[in-house]
Amino acid sequence: MSVENAPVVDVDEAAIPVEKKMYYRFESNDKKEFRVSELAIQQSETLNRLVEAMGYTSEDVENKPAIAIENIDGKTLKLVFQWCEHHKGEAIPVDDGSVPKIVEIPEFDAKLMDIDNGLLFKLIWAADYLNIVQLLNVSCKKVANMAQGKTPAQLRRVYLLPSDEEDEAAKRAAQEAQDPRAREVEEEFEERKRQGGNSFF
């Protein structure tokens, strides 16, 4: 029997058992709560493993406290989950090692990332922390696009690249902060040298 000749049967859609979608609750470090669908969470390898390990049931999700994500604030987490919800069910890209990576920023993502650079920095940081490959790719693409057609001097300003002198100063400061005793010993040595002592010890 062909498909065209098959008898048409009225189906009562309400009678079909629909699997209830599970929404997990997450809490940012500034105590803002988000409800995210199970499918959307799959975009984040970190969160997906976390919820798998917890093995929550639908009741657990409602009754137990929200899962705390302590490193990310509410504003950033909102963007992350908006992105995950919009891209839920999409395949997670696999890194084929090609460079430069071929990444196109979809319209939704471009609008989502129409934010200041401070928030974009946090978004990339969050995408890296939560291991959301495609969000990391598109957000990094936006940053990479800032380099187009720039001279080294302009790049230095755009990416806040420190000069050799600034790097040197930062390194010295870090060394001093790390080992204050070494600085004291050095100062003591200099002092003795000035006084004409021929032996330090």
Place this chain on the structure above:
Amino acid sequence: MSFPVFKLPFLAMECVLHQIDDCDLIDISLCSKRCAKIIGSLSHMPTKMVIFISFGLKHIFLYRKDEEYFCCSTWEFEFVDMKKEQASNRKFNGVDMFCAKRPSKWRNQRQICWSSVQVGYREREDSNDVEMGAIASYLLGLFKKCKLHTVDIDFHNLQNNFKFENCFSFISKFPIENLKLKRDSENSSAQTLYILKNCQILNTLVTETKSMDPESLLYLNTADIKMWFPNFNPFDFLDFVKKWKFSKNMGRIGSIYIFCKNKVITRKELLDCESLNAKPWDSRKLGRIYRSVNLIVSKPNLGIQ
């Protein structure tokens, strides 16, 4: 609007940098020593450099893999009147130069992207030898895994003020894997000698230049050598073969073929067969002079046709 890219976690920073085309990455590396170190340590960076030098074309190509279609950036040194508003100053190894970037090009079938930079001539000179050398040495120093794979030089009409001492001042530090020399110019003899004297050529050396300094023969030390119609005389060959046999500096030579139009060795006595531990002339080669010399350390073949 600024973005502190180096303050990102390493994987995120690498993800940003891997989406920037090679010429921009090289520009970033010019900003500081730390930038150069980071760019040089990225994975998937160029591993192969090819340099072409001829009258009209002077190019440096960078490749990621051995295949030709993995070319990732091109540096063109052409007769271009660089307008200052288009160009921007960049400094490679202390050499100021005018560079203008062209948009990245995509090869759709293989989704490979490469970008190109035009390096303009300085106003006071019509040669880019210093700039070419500065860029090549900078790139080889930046990308530690990048090898100078091929240098291809066509001497025909090559500008007299294109000096190899300037262009290849770095070659004592970076061996050339394959060297090809074509045709002749006023300076080709001296310039070939300069390269052979100062650089290690590892794999193949192919020369098609007739006017070669006989001294060049004494600096040969390449696995596979083919010389087409050089203007050497029999005594030059004899000096070479003697040095080859007894010198420790020519141990890399695996095989050498020198093709000459005329019979360059007309008498057997010119080559002392016994002292060279050689086999007799091969009479089957019908009019050609063919010689096989077995050395004690290596077993190379010497063919003189």
